[in-house]
Amino acid sequence: MSVDAVLARIDQDLDKSLERLFELLRIPSISTDPAYRDSCRAAADWLAAELTGLGFDASVRPTDGQPMVVAHYPSRDTANDGRVLFYGHYDVQPVDPLELWNTQPFEPAIVTRDDGSKMIVARGAADDKGQLMTFVEAARAWVAETGGLPVPVTILFEGEEESGSPSLAPFLNAHMDELKADAAFVCDTGMWDRQTPAISTSLRGLVTGELTITAADKDLHSGLFGGAARNPNHVLAKILSDLHDDQGRVQIPGFYDGVPEVPAEVKAAWDALDFSDEEFLGQVGLKKPAGEADRSALEQIWARPTAEVNGMIGGYTGAGFKTVIPAQASAKVSFRLVGSQDPAKIVDAFHAFVRERLPADCSVSFTSHGASPALSIPADSPVLQKGREALRAEWDVEPLMIGMGGSIPIVGAFRDKLGMDTLLMGFGLDDDRIHSPNEKYEKTSFHKGIRSWARMLGLLAN
Amino acid sequence: MSVDAVLARIDQDLDKSLERLFELLRIPSISTDPAYRDSCRAAADWLAAELTGLGFDASVRPTDGQPMVVAHYPSRDTANDGRVLFYGHYDVQPVDPLELWNTQPFEPAIVTRDDGSKMIVARGAADDKGQLMTFVEAARAWVAETGGLPVPVTILFEGEEESGSPSLAPFLNAHMDELKADAAFVCDTGMWDRQTPAISTSLRGLVTGELTITAADKDLHSGLFGGAARNPNHVLAKILSDLHDDQGRVQIPGFYDGVPEVPAEVKAAWDALDFSDEEFLGQVGLKKPAGEADRSALEQIWARPTAEVNGMIGGYTGAGFKTVIPAQASAKVSFRLVGSQDPAKIVDAFHAFVRERLPADCSVSFTSHGASPALSIPADSPVLQKGREALRAEWDVEPLMIGMGGSIPIVGAFRDKLGMDTLLMGFGLDDDRIHSPNEKYEKTSFHKGIRSWARMLGLLAN
Numbered sequence: 001m002s003v004d005a006v007l008a009r010i011d012q013d014l015d016k017s018l019e020r021l022f023e024l025l026r027i028p029s030i031s032t033d034p035a036y037r038d039s040c041r042a043a044a045d046w047l048a049a050e051l052t053g054l055g056f057d058a059s060v061r062p063t064d065g066q067p068m069v070v071a072h073y074p075s076r077d078t079a080n081d082g083r084v085l086f087y088g089h090y091d092v093q094p095v096d097p098l099e100l101w102n103t104q105p106f107e108p109a110i111v112t113r114d115d116g117s118k119m120i121v122a123r124g125a126a127d128d129k130g131q132l133m134t135f136v137e138a139a140r141a142w143v144a145e146t147g148g149l150p151v152p153v154t155i156l157f158e159g160e161e162e163s164g165s166p167s168l169a170p171f172l173n174a175h176m177d178e179l180k181a182d183a184a185f186v187c188d189t190g191m192w193d194r195q196t197p198a199i200s201t202s203l204r205g206l207v208t209g210e211l212t213i214t215a216a217d218k219d220l221h222s223g224l225f226g227g228a229a230r231n232p233n234h235v236l237a238k239i240l241s242d243l244h245d246d247q248g249r250v251q252i253p254g255f256y257d258g259v260p261e262v263p264a265e266v267k268a269a270w271d272a273l274d275f276s277d278e279e280f281l282g283q284v285g286l287k288k289p290a291g292e293a294d295r296s297a298l299e300q301i302w303a304r305p306t307a308e309v310n311g312m313i314g315g316y317t318g319a320g321f322k323t324v325i326p327a328q329a330s331a332k333v334s335f336r337l338v339g340s341q342d343p344a345k346i347v348d349a350f351h352a353f354v355r356e357r358l359p360a361d362c363s364v365s366f367t368s369h370g371a372s373p374a375l376s377i378p379a380d381s382p383v384l385q386k387g388r389e390a391l392r393a394e395w396d397v398e399p400l401m402i403g404m405g406g407s408i409p410i411v412g413a414f415r416d417k418l419g420m421d422t423l424l425m426g427f428g429l430d431d432d433r434i435h436s437p438n439e440k441y442e443k444t445s446f447h448k449g450i451r452s453w454a455r456m457l458g459l460l461a462n
Numbered sequence: 463m464s465v466d467a468v469l470a471r472i473d474q475d476l477d478k479s480l481e482r483l484f485e486l487l488r489i490p491s492i493s494t495d496p497a498y499r500d501s502c503r504a505a506a507d508w509l510a511a512e513l514t515g516l517g518f519d520a521s522v523r524p525t526d527g528q529p530m531v532v533a534h535y536p537s538r539d540t541a542n543d544g545r546v547l548f549y550g551h552y553d554v555q556p557v558d559p560l561e562l563w564n565t566q567p568f569e570p571a572i573v574t575r576d577d578g579s580k581m582i583v584a585r586g587a588a589d590d591k592g593q594l595m596t597f598v599e600a601a602r603a604w605v606a607e608t609g610g611l612p613v614p615v616t617i618l619f620e621g622e623e624e625s626g627s628p629s630l631a632p633f634l635n636a637h638m639d640e641l642k643a644d645a646a647f648v649c650d651t652g653m654w655d656r657q658t659p660a661i662s663t664s665l666r667g668l669v670t671g672e673l674t675i676t677a678a679d680k681d682l683h684s685g686l687f688g689g690a691a692r693n694p695n696h697v698l699a700k701i702l703s704d705l706h707d708d709q710g711r712v713q714i715p716g717f718y719d720g721v722p723e724v725p726a727e728v729k730a731a732w733d734a735l736d737f738s739d740e741e742f743l744g745q746v747g748l749k750k751p752a753g754e755a756d757r758s759a760l761e762q763i764w765a766r767p768t769a770e771v772n773g774m775i776g777g778y779t780g781a782g783f784k785t786v787i788p789a790q791a792s793a794k795v796s797f798r799l800v801g802s803q804d805p806a807k808i809v810d811a812f813h814a815f816v817r818e819r820l821p822a823d824c825s826v827s828f829t830s831h832g833a834s835p836a837l838s839i840p841a842d843s844p845v846l847q848k849g850r851e852a853l854r855a856e857w858d859v860e861p862l863m864i865g866m867g868g869s870i871p872i873v874g875a876f877r878d879k880l881g882m883d884t885l886l887m888g889f890g891l892d893d894d895r896i897h898s899p900n901e902k903y904e905k906t907s908f909h910k911g912i913r914s915w916a917r918m919l920g921l922l923a924n
Contacts, residue, residue, distance in 0.1 A: 223868020406685020
């Protein structure tokens, strides 16, 4: 059976594939907000039903958080040789600020540009519902055209990727035998540009946490107490300001332990890429790389660690003005990690850094939202070679091997718990506005993404 | 007619006075939040109706913001000699964080302590509804007992004191002849302690404003852009952190121009007061004065200017974590002023201070929420002498002449627009938790406050 018939069916059924994606996009499965718990469950149910319809042995598995979807084809007790595991996440980021959306985030729309190109606009369109559905639809085409899949496949969809994947490690520990495969695929990454597909061979790690500074035991009136009472907004601002020096270097002692310099040959390859700092930043209204002064933007996002204040709040922030000295102020801080930076050591060093800066009458509390180390994929991995071949065939261009600024905790878990390498192959674009208002996924990404996975499944059988 | 009969009636009718105060406290007249506009109007209507019932020529006057209440007794075209103007404000601060209230903020309650003392708990109980009602109830007792007031009285209640009084200056300009009087009374200040009344003879000024830092034109994903994209949270934290040096001194150039040293004799009088930094700060869970390192807490709050971050917000601040680099971050900043510090110059210097610190790719916008200079009341003012006499008679102790850390814009407006001195006589206590959850007003303050004003009205007729 040639893959051509499968590809033809994909082209023919594209509108139906889009309809199914829209059904999934309409479910507001925001995992970070407890108010959307039922929606997360609904998204899991929807996926399990779809996979069951394709002949998978699929089920929704409860966790302490959002449920997992696990599906095997054929069922796990047979035909394990050459089995691959596909991972995606059905949860999405919150949608605020809602007023910046041009359409409703959970009412997906196809928007056609002046040049005729089309994009799918909705929260989750690119991250990760559109991407995970490329694999599901590729599987559907194989089943429809040939009555089955060319290799045994297990699918794992989680619903907590956007909230630090707290249930993932326990779940993998409890189901190691069931989930173990020859290799894992993750479709949550991007292309180099509209024409050039890419495989991400390195990923930054991520540490996320929250700190709250407390001074007085109640909010105070700044007329009565202003000047004499400690203001936690000032304390927090000073601590956050101290995180970087004026060259953009992180000032936490030991922070750069384990951060490697980019090897000369890799740096040469990156320098050869058609990448412009101005163009990359220009797409979001910026011009000048803001990180370490002596590094390019590409190096800053692929190969350098960061300390980032993702949220801060203290005192009165509503309409008008309130002359309050608040009792508390807090911030959400994340660190992107590279090389062999140790997440646990970073957390400890950060806490010590904060505590050393606490003035009289202040206390601090910390909450962790997860921690994962940086990762890289061996260049000689067999699935990496097949991935390159599938992409080359579909896109008619040599795919690029790139670094990745984001973090995908599952890749570390697959390596540590199941001893698997992971192929990071995805079809997002830099301007997809993931985590932002008006998130979109190119219709081309969806269509050729499905075709790429169909080719990959065919190659794996050889 | 002796004042004794009036005082006796006040004692006798105290429960009814409390009932009327409760009616006013039940109206959620939060002026800073547009959602409560109708409630502000309702509070104004309620007050005008009460004053009409006492024989005042009372009316609610529209402004561009919340309405004013103006009432004359007798009507303004007669008996102007010796007329006094009483000012109060019916608007209240927002109530958040609501979860820290032990009772509902707009369901007033009398709470009895173990020692039998009672307090009135509600938003606005002390600031300023409880205080303004001390004057209304004193007037009521005079009218009930003697058929009229001993001196002509005009009352002005505004509804924007908690939001910078934007309509006040235009209103005074438009009604100068109607509102001009021999002297003004404001009941929005505090006692020295539970036993010792006080008259505030100096007030800090107040400048309030908001700044918003903008970097990218949309929220960004910190995986894709982190390290290369400017984070406005970092920029804002740095600017706010730069406001003070490590000795607590404000670093804005020219900020201390016009700040006088406290005269030796005044400082000696303050030193003689029974004031302990530890006790003052201890009531709110603090220990060490946080302002300029070489000043006492009393000097810090009565005689020194401040720069205070009353609110700040940027990025994701909801439940869980979102790895966002926000497009914007903003802060509400206020300055308390003393001596002859010029509010306009402070605003300009602050804006320049912020602009100088803006890195590449950032812009800033400013919003003003009002500005008023510091003020002091001449020691030889006749109403000041009568106020001391009234307080001495009621409380049986020598009242103290003190400084005040807060700001009451009306006092400056009365001086500048109407050429009047203002007597600042009020019955609040430091632990009244104004602007905070569980705001309260002592029942004793309410009762003896009414009696104090009744005495004052009697003295003014002599």
